Amino acid sequence: xxxxxxxxxxxxxxxxxxxxxxxxxxxxxxxxxxxxxxxxxxxxxxxxxxxxxxxxxxxxxxxxxxxx
Amino acid sequence: xxxxxxxxxxxxxxxxxxxxxxxxxxxxxxxxxxxxxxxxxxxxxxxxxxxxxxxxxxxxxxxxxxxxxxxxxxxxxxxxxxxxxxxxxxxxxxxxxxxxxxxxxxxxxxxxxxxxxxxxxxxxxxxxxxxxxxxxxxxxxxxxxxxxxxxxxxxxxxxxxxxxxxxxxxxxxxxxxxxxxxxxxxxxxxxxxxxxxxxxxxxxxxxxxxxxxxxxxxxxxxxxxxxxxxxxxxxxxxxxxxxxxxxxxxxxxxxxxxxxxxxxxxxxxxxxxxxxxxxxxxxxxxxxxxxxxxxxxxxxxxxxxxxxxxxxxxxxxxxxxxxxxxxxxxxxxxxxxxxxxxxxxxxxxxxxxxxxxxxxxxxxxxxxxxxxxxxxxxxxxxxxxxxxxxxxxxxxxxxxxxxxxxxxxxxxxxxxxxxxxxxxxxxxxxxxxxxxxxxxxxxxxxxx
Numbered sequence: 001x002x003x004x005x006x007x008x009x010x011x012x013x014x015x016x017x018x019x020x021x022x023x024x025x026x027x028x029x030x031x032x033x034x035x036x037x038x039x040x041x042x043x044x045x046x047x048x049x050x051x052x053x054x055x056x057x058x059x060x061x062x063x064x065x066x067x068x
Numbered sequence: 069x070x071x072x073x074x075x076x077x078x079x080x081x082x083x084x085x086x087x088x089x090x091x092x093x094x095x096x097x098x099x100x101x102x103x104x105x106x107x108x109x110x111x112x113x114x115x116x117x118x119x120x121x122x123x124x125x126x127x128x129x130x131x132x133x134x135x136x137x138x139x140x141x142x143x144x145x146x147x148x149x150x151x152x153x154x155x156x157x158x159x160x161x162x163x164x165x166x167x168x169x170x171x172x173x174x175x176x177x178x179x180x181x182x183x184x185x186x187x188x189x190x191x192x193x194x195x196x197x198x199x200x201x202x203x204x205x206x207x208x209x210x211x212x213x214x215x216x217x218x219x220x221x222x223x224x225x226x227x228x229x230x231x232x233x234x235x236x237x238x239x240x241x242x243x244x245x246x247x248x249x250x251x252x253x254x255x256x257x258x259x260x261x262x263x264x265x266x267x268x269x270x271x272x273x274x275x276x277x278x279x280x281x282x283x284x285x286x287x288x289x290x291x292x293x294x295x296x297x298x299x300x301x302x303x304x305x306x307x308x309x310x311x312x313x314x315x316x317x318x319x320x321x322x323x324x325x326x327x328x329x330x331x332x333x334x335x336x337x338x339x340x341x342x343x344x345x346x347x348x349x350x351x352x353x354x355x356x357x358x359x360x361x362x363x364x365x366x367x368x369x370x371x372x373x374x375x376x377x378x379x380x381x382x383x384x385x386x387x388x389x390x391x392x393x394x395x396x397x398x399x400x401x402x403x404x405x406x407x408x409x410x411x412x413x414x415x416x417x418x419x420x421x422x423x424x425x426x427x428x429x430x431x432x433x434x435x436x437x438x439x440x441x442x443x444x445x446x447x448x449x450x451x452x453x454x455x456x457x458x459x460x461x462x463x464x465x466x467x468x469x470x471x472x473x474x475x476x477x478x479x480x481x482x483x484x485x486x487x488x489x490x491x492x493x494x495x496x497x498x499x500x501x502x503x504x505x506x507x508x509x510x511x512x513x514x515x516x
Binding site for chain 2: 006008009011012013014015017018029031032033034035058060061062
């Protein structure tokens, strides 16, 4: 399954990391502005789908989506 | 003349002042008329300053995704500098401001949000503890009091909250006067409001600085640092490793309070008005509330975020009654292009959640309050908190706070209208859209 992140929308709240740390982590940005999400694994397997769906749902900025 | 497309110009401009008078009379209604008359792009004039309403999800997306060096938030919001202070937000260089909002985001991470959820729940319980079995209250003022308590507690900690007096709220009201529409159009005016603003700002600086110094002393004594935003701001570091100057911390507190105080309290009030107007939806919410809260449950961060019925209700309330009805940007450095239109440097781009949330292509039958509406697919159709990098960073906190208030209320009471349901109107004495005064509702203890 593919996971997409939209960094124009991410403000580094970290709800995804809190919900599915296997898939998402929050990293510092180069310029000191908002931290932002980064994928720990590019193609997580189906076993993680439920957790990822939760992370997508809990993102306050709708910055995450699932593809496929 | 070029043959480039241009936005239609809104009718009714007066000599010299342009559309100022109609805008001032009710900005939301003016902007909605502008959209109905001109469509996606509507040009209007406030005292010679060119404004273009960008209505519609695509136009909003174009603005929200544009970088700061193309469309600037700092330029149109310079009138906030005397409110928050030099060195804070748009009174600081852009790269500093971007790091200061990161400090806010850091203060709203899950670990801290879990603590805030407990604080808010306790404050709300205490607040309604002596309401008795039934009564009538003015809900706008009620929620102002309540949100002031919850917000100062989460921001400044227990000690400050316990010492909170009416003065703090009064000073805040004086500061807010500085963002009345008059002030926005002519912020350099010497009106009394500005003298009051500066006096209130100086007094707030003293009050908040005292709390900062108390905290620094407690930290120096080796006491366990509490989980609140004050501590988070003290611990925050710029990219170069330096901390904020302590004198700037009060400005950070005022800034975040400004963003969250009236917006949240108004939203809570509107939610209650809509609950009272729609007993059928109130029953649905009560069922959900009882399921999570009825049997020894608590208002935890985790339980509050699993409330789909409440969320639908809150989203619909924010759709019809977005507290901020305009969000401004200014074209800087080079012209801004959108769908063949070219907006020259200095043009004010106006985004209006009020208008956007009434576009029939995303919200069929837009005036109807329907909490079961499907959320539009377009990421920029629903924008009560703005969008993109500059979206309100406190949006999740606002949801937490309002959900906590409504859950505690509905677990004890049912709400009903005191006045005819349609008499609760949208008024805007400032740039915030609020329910008309008095916003009286009846609460009656639920029979369990």
